[in-house]
Amino acid sequence: MAAVTLKGVVKRYDDKQTIIHGIDLAIADGEFVVFVGPSGCGKSTLLRMIAGLEEISGGELHIGGLLANDVAPAKRGLAMVFQSYALYPHMTVFENMAFALKLAGHKGEELKAQVGRAAEILQIAHLLQRRPKELSGGQRQRVAIGRAIVRKPEVFLFDEPLSNLDASLRVQMRVELSRLHKELKTTMIYVTHDQVEAMTLGERIVVINGGRIEQVGTPYELYTNPGNLFVAGFLGAPKMNFIGADVAHIGAIGVRVRLADGTLIDADCDGGAAAIGDKVTLGIRAEHMALLAAGSAQANMVGAVVGHVEYLGDQTVVYASMQGDPALIALRQPQGGAALRAGERIAVHLPPAHCHLFDADGRAFARA
Numbered sequence: 001m002a003a004v005t006l007k008g009v010v011k012r013y014d015d016k017q018t019i020i021h022g023i024d025l026a027i028a029d030g031e032f033v034v035f036v037g038p039s040g041c042g043k044s045t046l047l048r049m050i051a052g053l054e055e056i057s058g059g060e061l062h063i064g065g066l067l068a069n070d071v072a073p074a075k076r077g078l079a080m081v082f083q084s085y086a087l088y089p090h091m092t093v094f095e096n097m098a099f100a101l102k103l104a105g106h107k108g109e110e111l112k113a114q115v116g117r118a119a120e121i122l123q124i125a126h127l128l129q130r131r132p133k134e135l136s137g138g139q140r141q142r143v144a145i146g147r148a149i150v151r152k153p154e155v156f157l158f159d160e161p162l163s164n165l166d167a168s169l170r171v172q173m174r175v176e177l178s179r180l181h182k183e184l185k186t187t188m189i190y191v192t193h194d195q196v197e198a199m200t201l202g203e204r205i206v207v208i209n210g211g212r213i214e215q216v217g218t219p220y221e222l223y224t225n226p227g228n229l230f231v232a233g234f235l236g237a238p239k240m241n242f243i244g245a246d247v248a249h250i251g252a253i254g255v256r257v258r259l260a261d262g263t264l265i266d267a268d269c270d271g272g273a274a275a276i277g278d279k280v281t282l283g284i285r286a287e288h289m290a291l292l293a294a295g296s297a298q299a300n301m302v303g304a305v306v307g308h309v310e311y312l313g314d315q316t317v318v319y320a321s322m323q324g325d326p327a328l329i330a331l332r333q334p335q336g337g338a339a340l341r342a343g344e345r346i347a348v349h350l351p352p353a354h355c356h357l358f359d360a361d362g363r364a365f366a367r368a
């Protein structure tokens, strides 16, 4: 097991195009960290630099406390699992898993025991004599992970390992990967563009955008306290509602904003350096929007017209438009809402404690 530290890590192609713009990140020994971000943000490049598959153009990479920039990939003590399983088709599962160990000089009963133990952990012991073409996608990915486990790496690197699996298998494999981490207690770095995977797997999530870190934190921290508009909009489905507003009043314990239709909304935020009239974005998650009885009148309430309704069984998501704002807002209702029809008028309560504010540069106001 090893800690991984990046100090000002930069990636430049052809000495001009900069893809990674100076990443500082400390991953603790035994931690499960997920790099998440949209396609092309540079998360795979960052992982490949840690793996030694891409040269580091600037900055320092330390693995287990040692400078690793120029250490050969095979000597870094890492094992990488890719989206494509890259199994040897002519070898059995056992041979695939034993391959690297044989190269390293392991043999006989010891080799068998090591492969057997990994196969047990991954519940593929009954498949050891099969060839890859006789396995399902999920089983193949387990073999690929097994091949990494037997090498007892200091750090596991995963590059979108579940992307080729269907939705239900992905859920199952997520649970298994978490279990694997608890059992092995090895440092794991996992790349995905899927925010649900990031939220469910990561002890800490690193949100990357345009080759820069937007925010690092636990899933809870990032979800409840996003530092900026990008993180707020990236994590969560439906995505956080964003409503244009301007600052109407700055109080000791909150900020009052005015929406396009003149409605005043209080947010439990610290006014900081904001001034009256500043353009801001009010953010509130779908599950925090409470549907009120028709004709209700209370503070922090907006009127809206139902656009469409998604009934999902355990919940209903109502999409509605507010006067003066073309964007649809989403309301997630654990109960109720299913009987609403397009065109109906509704009233929605926005609890101040769940109202986030972002300045014109997208930075979040501190919570009050």
Ligand SMILES: Nc1ncnc2c1ncn2[C@@H]1O[C@H](COP(=O)(O)OP(=O)(O)OP(=O)(O)O)[C@@H](O)[C@H]1O
Pocket (backbone or CB within 6 Å): 013, 017, 019, 037, 038, 039, 040, 041, 042, 043, 044, 045, 046, 193
């Ligand atoms: N060899 C290369 N030369 C120049 N640019 C490259 C090269 N490889 C990758 N890039 C660019 O670097 C950026 C980051 O790519 P990377 O594969 O790391 O993104 P990603 O976040 O992993 O995306 P995805 O989820 O689509 O795999 C992209 O804009 C890509 O076009």
